[in-house]
Amino acid sequence: SQQGEEDPQALSIQEGENATMNCSYKTSINNLQWYRQNSGRGLVHLILIRSNEREKHSGRLRVTLDTSKKSSSLLITASRAADTASYFCATDGGYSSASKIIFGSGTRLSIRP
Amino acid sequence: KAGVTQTPRYLIKTRGQQVTLSCSPISGHRSVSWYQQTPGQGLQFLFEYFSETQRNKGNFPGRFSGRQFSNSRSEMNVSTLELGDSALYLCASSPSPGQINQPQHFGDGTRLSIL
Numbered sequence: 312s313q314q315g316e317e318d319p320q321a322l323s324i325q326e327g328e329n330a331t332m333n334c335s336y337k338t339s340i341n342n343l344q345w346y347r348q349n350s351g352r353g354l355v356h357l358i359l360i361r362s363n364e365r366e367k368h369s370g371r372l373r374v375t376l377d378t379s380k381k382s383s384s385l386l387i388t389a390s391r392a393a394d395t396a397s398y399f400c401a402t403d404g405g406y407s408s409a410s411k412i413i414f415g416s417g418t419r420l421s422i423r424p
Numbered sequence: 425k426a427g428v429t430q431t432p433r434y435l436i437k438t439r440g441q442q443v444t445l446s447c448s449p450i451s452g453h454r455s456v457s458w459y460q461q462t463p464g465q466g467l468q469f470l471f472e473y474f475s476e477t478q479r480n481k482g483n484f485p486g487r488f489s490g491r492q493f494s495n496s497r498s499e500m501n502v503s504t505l506e507l508g509d510s511a512l513y514l515c516a517s518s519p520s521p522g523q524i525n526q527p528q529h530f531g532d533g534t535r536l537s538i539l
Contacts, residue, residue, distance in 0.1 A: 340524075341524060341525070342524045342525060343524075344524065344527070344528075346528075346530075351532075352532050352533075353428070353514055353516075353530030353531050353532045353533055354467075354514070354516070354528070354530040355530070356527035356528060356529070359526070359527060399467065401523075401524065402524065403523075403524035411469050411480055411482060411523070412457075412469055412523035412524045412528075413469070414459075414466060414467035414468075414469075415466075416466045417466065417467075
């Protein structure tokens with residue numbers, strides 16, 4: 312099964328509202344990343360958070376990491392139509408820098424005008 | 425700076441054929457990784473190349489292979505194509521190896537359809 316599992320699988324909100332997506336993983340990690348994918352396009356890196364960090368911000372994005380619960384959340388504030396996309400978390404096995412990256416199944420976010 | 429370029433964007437093949445996909449990384453990036461994305465299995469790691477050497481490999485059969493050239497460009501090859509190989513194949517580059525330690529820069533992928 313996947314190392315990272317996103318929740319919810321799909322989310323539809325009104326423009327201007329905040330969107331929160333969660334990622335849970337099974338084994339200890341070194342780092343966790345969040346990516347965005349627009350339909351038919353490649354992934355775009357959003358944020359990398361290391362295992363010794365608890366929170367990171369980038370513009371309207373806020374990522375938290377709780378290693379005790381093996382979970383991370385991505386908050387998008389004041390959502391815009393352009394935020395409509397799929398969002399993926401990516402983790403490693405925590406063993407070494409040669410660990411293979413593992414992507415979660417993704418959350419499909421739809422922003423209603 | 426030009427982004428990661430993947431060619432072709434779309435490809436249609438029949439079962440039993442083989443296919444070669446190409447990826448040109450961002451200038452200066454020496455690490456290239458390949459991923460397969462399907463609705464059923466999601467995003468799965470295929471392999472990572474750095475300095476012309478395969479550094480890491482996912483759980484795919486030997487029909488999937490790749491290589492990297494001295495200019496860091498990479499190709500992946502799939503032989504004896506099966507219907508289940510229909511997918512979006514994504515390539516990502518980074519300055520150095522270690523996919524989870526740094527941002528990966530993705531191309532827009534090659535959409536492979538097997539008839």
